[in-house]
Amino acid sequence: MRGFWAIYKKELYMIFASPIFYAVAFIFLVISGIFFYLILDYFNHLSFELAQNPMLARQVNIMEIVLRSFFLNLSFILLFLAPLLTMRLYAEERKAGTLELLFTYPVTDRAAVAGKYAASVTAFLMLLAGTLPGIIALALTAAPAWKSIVAGYLGTFLLGSAFLSIGIFTSSLTQNQIIAAVLAFGALLILWFVGEAKSIAGPTWGGLADYLSMTRHFEGFSKGVLDSRDLVYYILFSTLFLFLTLRQMSSYRWRG
Amino acid sequence: MIEAEGLTKFYGQIAAIRNVTFQVAKGEVVGFLGPNGAGKSTTIRILTCYMPPTAGVAKVDGLDCFEHSLEIRQKIGYLPENAPLYADLPVRGFLRFAAGAKGVAGKHIEKEVNRVIGQCGLDKNADRVIRHLSKGYRQRVGLAQALLNNPSVLVLDEPTIGLDPSQIIEIRHLVQELGSDRTILLSSHILPEVAQICQRVLIINKGEIIATDSPTSLTSQLQKTAKILIEVSAPAPDLLSAIRQLKGVQKAEVRENGANKFVVETDPSVDVRSDIARLVVQSGNGLLELRSVQLSLEDIFMQLVTEEPSQQEEAES
Numbered sequence: 001m002r003g004f005w006a007i008y009k010k011e012l013y014m015i016f017a018s019p020i021f022y023a024v025a026f027i028f029l030v031i032s033g034i035f036f037y038l039i040l041d042y043f044n045h046l047s048f049e050l051a052q053n054p055m056l057a058r059q060v061n062i063m064e065i066v067l068r069s070f071f072l073n074l075s076f077i078l079l080f081l082a083p084l085l086t087m088r089l090y091a092e093e094r095k096a097g098t099l100e101l102l103f104t105y106p107v108t109d110r111a112a113v114a115g116k117y118a119a120s121v122t123a124f125l126m127l128l129a130g131t132l133p134g135i136i137a138l139a140l141t142a143a144p145a146w147k148s149i150v151a152g153y154l155g156t157f158l159l160g161s162a163f164l165s166i167g168i169f170t171s172s173l174t175q176n177q178i179i180a181a182v183l184a185f186g187a188l189l190i191l192w193f194v195g196e197a198k199s200i201a202g203p204t205w206g207g208l209a210d211y212l213s214m215t216r217h218f219e220g221f222s223k224g225v226l227d228s229r230d231l232v233y234y235i236l237f238s239t240l241f242l243f244l245t246l247r248q249m250s251s252y253r254w255r256g
Numbered sequence: 257m258i259e260a261e262g263l264t265k266f267y268g269q270i271a272a273i274r275n276v277t278f279q280v281a282k283g284e285v286v287g288f289l290g291p292n293g294a295g296k297s298t299t300i301r302i303l304t305c306y307m308p309p310t311a312g313v314a315k316v317d318g319l320d321c322f323e324h325s326l327e328i329r330q331k332i333g334y335l336p337e338n339a340p341l342y343a344d345l346p347v348r349g350f351l352r353f354a355a356g357a358k359g360v361a362g363k364h365i366e367k368e369v370n371r372v373i374g375q376c377g378l379d380k381n382a383d384r385v386i387r388h389l390s391k392g393y394r395q396r397v398g399l400a401q402a403l404l405n406n407p408s409v410l411v412l413d414e415p416t417i418g419l420d421p422s423q424i425i426e427i428r429h430l431v432q433e434l435g436s437d438r439t440i441l442l443s444s445h446i447l448p449e450v451a452q453i454c455q456r457v458l459i460i461n462k463g464e465i466i467a468t469d470s471p472t473s474l475t476s477q478l479q480k481t482a483k484i485l486i487e488v489s490a491p492a493p494d495l496l497s498a499i500r501q502l503k504g505v506q507k508a509e510v511r512e513n514g515a516n517k518f519v520v521e522t523d524p525s526v527d528v529r530s531d532i533a534r535l536v537v538q539s540g541n542g543l544l545e546l547r548s549v550q551l552s553l554e555d556i557f558m559q560l561v562t563e564e565p566s567q568q569e570e571a572e573s
Contacts, residue, residue: 002326006356010342010349017344097340101401104304104336105357106329256267256300256307 003107007115008122011089017124020047024084028077029130035073036134039066063145064224071152071222074131075215078124078160079192083184085123086167089116089178090245094175099252103150109249113242114169120164128156155221158234159214163188165241172248188214257282257409257439258303263312264300269565271461272298276312280456287434288443289557290460296443297337299460300413303441304334316409330359333407339398343387347378348396350386354401372400377426391418399427403434406520410440414448428453447557459560466560474556481506481521483549484529489542491515498535502528 015021041107043066050057102112135149163184170183195213198206210216214237217230258280265272269522273295290296302309303316305325314321316328342350351369360368373382376396382388386397395418400412416424431440431453444450447556450457450472461465467474488495496518499508506525511517522528529546536543 002359003357006353010345010353011355013349014342014344057275096343097336097338100301100306100336100340101354102336102357103306104329104332105328105354106359107357108326251305256265256301 001108001111001114002074003105004111004115004118006253007102007107007112008118011116011119012122012224014088015085015119018088020084020088021123023045024081025127025130028081028127029112030189031077032074032131033134035077036131037068039069039073040138042069063142064137064148067135067145067148067152067224068222070135071156072218073157075159075218075222078156078163080185081122081127083158083162083167083170083181083188086120086164086184089120089168090172090249091175091177091180092253093178100103103253109246109253113249115247117168117242117245120168121161124160124164125157128153128160145224151224151226152198154226155218155230158221159218162214162234162237162241165238165245169241169245169248172197173250257284257317258441259313259315260299260303261313261315262433263299263302263309263314265295265302265307271463273460276460276463276465276467278465280439280441280459282439283437284456285440285442285454287429287454287457288441288460289445289450290443291445291446294460295463296460297413298463300334300411300441300443304332304411305329330405331408333402333404333410335398335402335410335412335415338417339395341386341394341397343400344385346383346385347354347389347400348382349374350397351400351404355404358405358407361403368404372403375403376400376430392420392423393448394424395427399430407458408438410434410438410442412440412442414443414445416444416446424449459557461560464562467556482524482527484520484522484532485511485545485547485549486518486532486536486543488516488518488536489544492539492541495535495539495541498539499532502531502535504528 046065086255090099093102139146139149166179166187167184169178170187171180173183191212191216192213193213194209195216197209200206200210211233217233220227220230260276260278264274276295276299288296288299301307302314303321305321305328308322319328321328342353345353348369351372352365352501355365355368356362373379376399378393378396378400381393386394389397392467395415399412399415402412412431416427419427428449431442434440435453442450442454446538454471456468456470457474458465486499496508499505499520500519504523505522505528506522506523509519511519520528520532529548533543533546536546
């Protein structure tokens with residue numbers, strides 16, 4: 001992994017030097033803030049209704065309802081924004097010709113992919129951190145459900161990292177950043193909705209489609225349930241796309 | 257130090273270079289010369305481990321470029337064509353990254369970066385963003401990154417392209433200075449530059465090496481006739497015919513731009529200059545100029561590049 005830190009630092013600098021990150025962060029925080037507010041509003045209504053019906057109130061954990069919709073919403077926003085964080089990683093280097101520097105420095109291709117990916121994950125973690133104040137405020141004023149919060153954030157982190165791994169892969173395919181973003185977005189949408197095929201396909205294919213669906217594996221986390229199968233799914237998913245990126249880079253090198 | 261053996265590279269169906277073979281000895285400064293699209297950059301990219309060749313072996317310091325890619329990359333300082341740089345980074349930030357990527361230890365990075373900034377005359381622009389630099393300064397930043405970690409081999413692809421004359425001279429001096437204790441392979445399509453800096457020239461055309469020698473011996477090899485230019489004070493047709501009578505003179509003609517200017521072509525083994533001078537004085541004319549003309553690298557280049565294909569075609573048919 002020679003050269004990893006140098007690449008990681010450079011990529012991080014470039015992410016924060018470009019206006020894209022700030023635009024993405026702005027949109028992300030505004031929309032997630034609006035959703036958070038709406039959910040709280042719904043939570044208020046629900047509280048009043050449940051106050052009339054103590055029997056039902058005992059069976060429902062309101063905090064979990066709020067967190068669940070909040071994390072589902074976050075993941076949906078990320079579907080749109082994650083490709084914007086990764087689109088320049090390789091496409092820009094291909095266009096500017098700087099890939100020639102990267103390829104001739106004593107840096108392994110693996111370190112380059114890892115450094116770039118780690119930088120985009122770091123930027124994404126910063127976006128996630130931006131949503132913390134609201135959640136913490138909620139946890140302090142309502143009955144805190146720390147386990148659900150941790151599970152939700154872990155799930156969002158894994159899901160977002162998987163999104164970014166697709167993004168870095170599509171960025172390695174082209175020198176046009178917009179094409180890279182559109183390809184990533186398309187792939188994410190398909191993987192998001194592929195689970196719907198369960199109802200129309202037979203049991204074998206439907207089961208496979210259901211397993212591949214990114215949404216299905218996220219549901220557990222959003223409910224505050226940690227399942228090792230979901231963890232493995234996301235880790236394998238990201239590893240696969242990072243591996244494909246690495247392959248794509250050596251293929252690019254061979255073609256010259 | 258650098259060895260290329262039978263290097264061939266195909267891009268799809270098109271061969272960019274075919275069977276390129278040459279050596280560069282340790283400490284040598286070698287010019288790699290050829291018209292645009294001749295295969296200079298392709299060869300260089302193979303030697304710098306940017307891409308593997310389709311066939312053939314490239315070695316640097318005895319190590320195969322394909323198998324020991326990382327070790328070789330550690331030894332080579334490379335300035336790619338057009339000096340691609342991370343335009344969003346400031347000069348110093350970029351050089352810090354490059355130093356880190358080249359494996360300079362953390363505590364030495366600052367010192368190393370300052371050294372190359374000084375060496376390439378970047379002191380005043382060190383904190384500017386690369387995007388805002390002029391072409392000349394970008395080229396210097398490109399050279400600066402190649403010098404980081406003090407590589408024993410420098411490969412420079414068109415280092416003076418796009419620079420103004422005074423910058424070109426500066427870069428040439430720098431390269432000459434660097435060449436005193438390093439192996440340098442420098443590509444260019446500007447001939448005087450190569451003649452000035454390099455001890456040896458490789459000429460490549462259409463993907464094949466067509467000549468390799470020192471600039472001076474290339475000149476003497478290819479010079480079939482010696483040329484002498486004469487200018488006298490007044491037009492003198494008699495004098496011209498007298499010169500034609502001299503032994504060893506093959507041709508004597510009036511130059512296009514004046515009846516009092518002649519060009520004389522002789523056998524390169526005889527020197528007729530003193531005879532010509534005597535003839536001029538005897539004819540009663542004033543001798544304004546008398547000098548022999550050396551074949552410039554341009555002439556050699558044109559000769560090689562234009563002659564070689566026709567000879568090949570003959571051989572083929």
